[in-house]
Amino acid sequence: MPRTILVVDDDPHIRHLLVFALAKAGLDTVEAADGEAALAAAVSVPAPDLVVLDINMPRLDGLEVCRRLRSTGGEVPILFLSSRDDEIDRILGIELGADDYVVKPFSPREVVARVMAILRRTAARPPAVAGAAGPIRHGRLSLDLDGWRACWDGIEVPLTVSEFSILRTLAAMPAKVFGRDAIIDRLHGPGFAITDRTIDSHVRNLRAKFAGVGGGDVVETRPGIGYRLGPCAGAPG
CATH class of the missing domain: 3.40.50.2300 (Response regulator)
Structure with a gap:
């Protein structure tokens, strides 16, 4: 259609x-x-x-x-x-x-x-994640990949396409630290011309939305390297 x-x-x-x-x-x-x-x-x-x-x-x-x-x-x-x-x-x-x-x-x-x-x-249907069956779950965070829904303790947190894509990228490999360029490549493909500041803004948005429901630890910053998924155990923003 x-x-x-x-x-x-x-x-x-x-x-x-x-x-x-x-x-x-x-x-x-x-x-x-x-x-x-x-x-x-x-x-x-x-x-x-x-x-x-x-x-x-x-x-x-x-x-x-x-x-x-x-x-x-x-x-x-x-x-x-x-x-x-x-x-x-x-x-x-x-x-x-x-x-x-x-x-x-x-x-x-x-x-x-x-x-x-x-x-x-x-x-696009999100790519399959090795070892994951159905939603991705990490601590109090869950992601419905087919439905493009993010939830904290079962409560949906509305995200934009870019915000969900970043969170999905981090959640698929929770031990990995992603540099900003790697995140841009996952979102838009190699060579897409946006700035690191744009990724930082998306991450600030993610943090603010999850902090509002008690998930202030959803994304972790590794100074000089990039971002990875946080513990998602629950913390104030």
Whole structure:
């Protein structure tokens, strides 16, 4: 079935450009010209499979749209567009739960490629883990690989695609320390151009979400090396 992409931008030229490029890639599209329309479309039936979301919009900007979607447990993947190549904006967007970020002016091909990569990660079945039958369990953490669900003491903790992928990577080999480059390769494939700071932001997001349910020890930092799965025994954030 074709995937549906919600394209949100207050500039009609940009919306039409993206709709045309996404349609050529075989994707259905829905348009929204402002943040309020985007929120309504994001929870429509059927809901979109991904949101391409401009940050700089009047009335209700993209960051606030993302914040509201995530505050209600919405897990739809989000690709941010911004006219400012500002690292603070990028980090804030990732910390709010965005899955990727493209700076204007952009190539429609690049946006389509990023969209397709996110959709593949969403639809892909996680690889089998040696010695694991069914969910991965470690301490009070459990991961349902087929359902892309993370739980702490049986309570689901809503994660974005990237956050779940990082946690799945760490949980599959709990004794291994993963460098940031290795995590990027697992998420996006070799050669994908994102910064170490983006991985750090995803990990901060993971920690904050699990700390809220008593799982402040879900990810462990090894200074100068990277990250590995924590003991998951339960600790304050």
